[in-house]
Amino acid sequence: MTTARLAPRTALFLPASNPRAIEKARGLGADLVILDLEDAVKQADKVSARVAAVEAVGQGFAASLSAIRINAIDTAEHGEDVAAIAGSSANFAVLPKAESAEEVAQVARALGKPLLVMIETPRGVLGAAEIAAVPGLAGLIIGTNDLAASLRLPPSSGRAQMGVSLQSVVLAARAAGVWALDGVFNKLDDPQGLAAECREGRALGYDGKSLIHPNQIAIAGQAFGPSEAELAEARALVAAATGGAERYDGRMIEAMHVDQARALLDRAMDYAGSDDFLA
């Protein structure tokens, strides 16, 4: 089983009950494809979607890594989902609505494969640091739709009203050394709005974004990969630095800024040279 060193910049969800979307996802070049068995699948289709998901990951998704989102712990489907996904070729499982480290640890042990955990309730946000530290955990994904509902935010609220939660998930992921993926952008035909939300997610420290439609992949990929301007700036800073505190381009830089610039350049090189993801 392969797992990536590199965080996915683009994580495309699709209902495992939609064969056309499964077929299409094979050629879209998302870093990670997540086949959903949870909220995107009608109750009547839960069993056939599970079968389809296992078959689909067996066939692979070209250069994209694969994951299956199972149903939450308190659902009738959870046990059979875990059994089926444990024996599948999926690179990751995704656990929605996680609320405690104990329950996540139990699911991780039963699955025996890297787990991406969704933080989408107040209890989940408050427990995020302990959850992120569970062995076998690959990353956290914030579920902003369920979170907004469980916080009882009025429909007029935006991301600003979830600021503490958005930052808590990044803090928890960074403290544990795991990935942090931002929530979905629901508007299907608003590329500018999506680009702005991606920029905001990246500015908060997220590694990538969960997506719901093919037309969101290029926009998120661009926003979460270092831009040419950022790379040029990093190269110039590394070239100019002589060590210790000094004036550079009207501001103070020291060793940590050089390390930060080098890390950005290394990350870009890793994505470009990776077998896991299309560059």
Ligand SMILES: CC(C)(COP(=O)(O)OP(=O)(O)OC[C@H]1O[C@@H](n2cnc3c(N)ncnc32)[C@H](O)[C@@H]1OP(=O)(O)O)[C@@H](O)C(=O)NCCC(=O)NCCSC(=O)C[C@H](O)C(=O)O
């Ligand atoms: C949202 C959709 C239901 C919209 O569907 P539709 O209007 O049919 O889309 P289009 O006609 O624009 O589709 C154009 C073509 O692209 C394919 N397509 C669409 N979506 C996907 C996809 N996600 N992956 C792969 N391919 C896709 C269509 O088949 C069309 O192909 P073609 O036949 O060649 O023209 C739909 O986009 C959709 O179902 N999206 C995913 C929904 C989903 O998975 N939801 C679960 C995750 S959301 C989440 O996690 C929220 C979180 O839990 C929280 O609480 O925040």
Ligand SMILES: [Mg+2]
């Ligand atoms: Mg959700």
